[in-house]
Amino acid sequence: MNNNFQESFARLKAIIQEGRYSSLSDVSMEIPDNFNWVRDVFEPLIVPVHADQPMLELVSEDMPQPVTFTYREEMDRCNQLLNFLRAKGVQQGDRVFIMCGLHEELWISYLAAIKGGFVLIPAASILSADDIIYRFEKASPKVIIADRDNVAKMDQALLSYKSSSVVKLLLDGEQNGWISLSVINGEKKEANTADTQKNDDLFWFFTSGTTGMPKVVVHTHATYPIGHLTTAAWIGLRQGDKHYNISQPGWAKFAWSCVFAPLNFGTTVFIYKQKGRFDAAKQLRIIQDYQITTLCAPPTALRLLVQENLGDYQFSLRECVSAGEPLNAEIIKVWKEGIGIELRDGYGQTESTCMICNLPGSKVKFGSMGKPAFMYDIIIADEGGRELPVYETGQIAVRMDTGRFNGVFKSYIGDPEKENEVFRHGLYYTGDKAYKDKDGYFWFVGRDDDVIKSSDYRIGPFEIESVLLEVDEIVESAVVGSSHPIKGQEVKAFIVLAAGSIVSRGLADTIFAYCKGRLAPYKVPRLIEFVPELPKTISGKIRRVELRTAEEQRKAARETG
């Protein structure tokens, strides 16, 4: 192994743990061509140091006691699983499809896949059989791993998938046609590492599908595990932390913050398996009772958590971060008033690791995503690849031609057209619009497709949604462009009210008046519609595209009818 790499990794880790973030750019890190994160980082640098510490602590509503596994135990079980899969004929490069809920055996599947050089395809347990068929067709897996809750859907999808030699592994219990994970107990606790290259495929991730059908994103042995040092820096992980990330397996955010950021640091990953719908009060009690030190949650969960009386709890929290969607200033304000900690936003995509963030201890400008993370050279670009001046809105883009390592993905499976669209002019275009202020802070405006074009103005929905959230009766909203014969589009807000608030003309007038006082006239919503809930992706992101389409269909029906 290249000692220089391991030294650089150790230096970066020490800098992050000591919070000396300004020194991060002093360390140059070259990842050797021949690279496997489990062999080169996890086994030599993490497991020996944290061998007897819990890697996982899982609390479930249907279990009387928390389940814990140490780093050593997880490494042993990773090797046993790998030996078993190899004995079944699974080889380097084969694809492993995994779909389960928050199951304690998930982590060994990730580790075994990396060590064995398999390509891992994580899927969310909420997917339907049709979603699974779509994924099987794209991915042709050789191994399928599931938990009991998902076997029926998997079996149904397998009827349409013609491969005969699939290894079907069940994480819990027994089921006809499935091999129970307990078979690995007899395997050896040592295993060889596959001879992987740093640019080999490691993950095929499906994006959230907020704007259309999910894309299949390829990450490599380098881009993902090492790229997530930016995620660890953003969270601000320290020795002895217990990290809780509110997320479900299958999405990139889970791999970011439940796997790679903490496992690069020997942190304990805390998991809470709650039955039924998200219950904000229960979540807060768990965060208090299990003495969580670092918390990561998406805005969709935070908007519910801040409805509770935060001052009623005694938390052990040191760092709180949010990612996945834009974080409204109002949430940061209420969180800070209730808990005394600033919620720090971090921006990234399935296609990347954490790219822009507010680091611990830095000045947070409420409503800004922060500054570029240390591995990323990020500009606001126009369509011709030129950097735009401060305060001008353009696409967030990553410079890819500097020779510097970062965590940007390698390719989209089966979509060269999309690839050519995003990799242009030596840049990776994220498809998100933002501007930068004079202090270097980035301000999210909206997804490219969500930006409203009204008269000569370009209007981002995020700013308007953030103002709407300041109205007490409003829990969340989605702002979209509704077609208009003269202006092109006019601003329309779909609004969800808090429990107990009643829809009325008077309330609509109050909201309108509030917006007039807080927003430039062209940004004030001209149309308001109260709705019981907003359309969201299965990972909880607002699908404005769905609202736009429904709006236009309704208008067309009115015109023809």
Ligand code: ATP
């Ligand atoms: P699809 O690409 O399939 O339409 P998606 O873009 O929602 O789905 P993800 O990769 O899960 O899939 O999400 C990344 C996107 O989420 C970003 O491009 C951005 O639009 C949004 N996002 C993530 N974090 C933030 C943040 N902190 N602030 C604003 N937007 C964010």
Ligand code: MG
């Ligand atoms: Mg996307």
